[in-house]
Amino acid sequence: KGAEPRIKCGVTKEGFQVNDARVAQLLAVAAGEQRAQRPDAAAAYLEQVVAIAPAHPQAWNSLGTLALGRGDSVRARDAFARAAEADPGEPVLWLNLARASRELGDDAGELAALDRILGIDARHFAALLRKAALFQRTGEDARAALHFGQAGMVAPPADQLTPEFQ
Numbered sequence: 001k002g003a004e005p006r007i008k009c010g011v012t013k014e015g016f017q018v019n020d021a022r023v024a025q026l027l028a029v030a031a032g033e034q035r036a037q038r039p040d041a042a043a044a045y046l047e048q049v050v051a052i053a054p055a056h057p058q059a060w061n062s063l064g065t066l067a068l069g070r071g072d073s074v075r076a077r078d079a080f081a082r083a084a085e086a087d088p089g090e091p092v093l094w095l096n097l098a099r100a101s102r103e104l105g106d107d108a109g110e111l112a113a114l115d116r117i118l119g120i121d122a123r124h125f126a127a128l129l130r131k132a133a134l135f136q137r138t139g140e141d142a143r144a145a146l147h148f149g150q151a152g153m154v155a156p157p158a159d160q161l162t163p164e165f166q
Contacts, residue, residue: 023053030062039066050082057087064096068103076100077109084116091117091124098130110134123154129165 030045043066049059064079077100084093094116101109111134117127132147158166 055086057083073103
């Protein structure tokens with residue numbers, strides 16, 4: 001009988017590869033709990049994942065999403081920060097961090113996260129739009145107009161926009 005396949009799941013804080021089928025199993029169970037509308041159970045499984053693989057961006061991102069769902073923006077921001085730190089090249093993680101920062105009224109944190117996205121992809125539509133909204137909210141109308149214009153130039157066709165951006 002052959003060895004059980006091992007699934008690449010991230011890098012530990014010590015820098016070692018975590019190829020642990022247990023992590024994959026815990027993620028699958030957590031996803032099932034989320035689909036079944038049991039966020040506390042999902043969070044418990046995700047906490048086990050980050051105990052095994054402390055730099056697992058998917059688990060941290062899911063924990064952040066669950067925290068936002070509970071209205072715990074502080075915990076969400078912390079989890080999203082861990083996710084973005086674990087996978088700094090993934091724009092969606094920075095976008096989530098920007099959202100949690102915005103919900104906490106942390107304009108500087110939101111701007112820093114949006115700037116990280118634009119450092120990865122200068123034409124990232126959602127980041128440009130959110131940055132424009134941030135500048136508008138803070139009374140920086142000229143900067144807002146500039147970023148709204150840039151977002152308009154890279155916007156996908158209207159029928160491809162998510163409801164959030166329509």
